Amino acid sequence: MAEATKQDDTAEVTTARLCAVGDLAPGEARRYDVAGLRVALVRIGDDFHAVGDRCSHEDYSLADGEVFAAECQIECAKHGSMFDLLTGDPRSFPATKPVPVYTVVVDGDDVSVVVP
Numbered sequence: 286m287a288e289a290t291k292q293d294d295t296a297e298v299t300t301a302r303l304c305a306v307g308d309l310a311p312g313e314a315r316r317y318d319v320a321g322l323r324v325a326l327v328r329i330g331d332d333f334h335a336v337g338d339r340c341s342h343e344d345y346s347l348a349d350g351e352v353f354a355a356e357c358q359i360e361c362a363k364h365g366s367m368f369d370l371l372t373g374d375p376r377s378f379p380a381t382k383p384v385p386v387y388t389v390v391v392d393g394d395d396v397s398v399v400v401p
């Protein structure tokens with residue numbers, strides 16, 4: 286469920302909770318459908334990254350792909366394009382367009398994304 290949160294005096298952001306910290310093991314990726322977003326949440330070590338879960342090549346779930354922790358990338362399981370989890374940019378063909386990147390908020394045990 287999306288929730289409006291005031292982070293300072295000027296900006297109010299809306300976040301949507303995805304899961305608890307312990308729900309994802311390091312190196313794991315999982316798809317979440319929240320607040321109209323289709324999100325691939327990836328855990329690398331204690332860090333979480335969220336990108337659009339729709340491969341920009343042919344609408345395939347990126348959460349089904351392999352996570353490359355050292356490179357901070359995820360591979361599309363369908364044709365092998367690698368996507369940078371920090372920028373959303375494809376790092377190999379056949380995909381040529383980026384996927385969206387969402388800001389992750391970890392608050393206590395809750396992992397959420399900022400709804401754009």
Ligand code: FES
Pocket residue numbers: 340341342343344345361362363364365366378379380
């Ligand atoms: S569907 Fe992802 S690379 Fe083709």
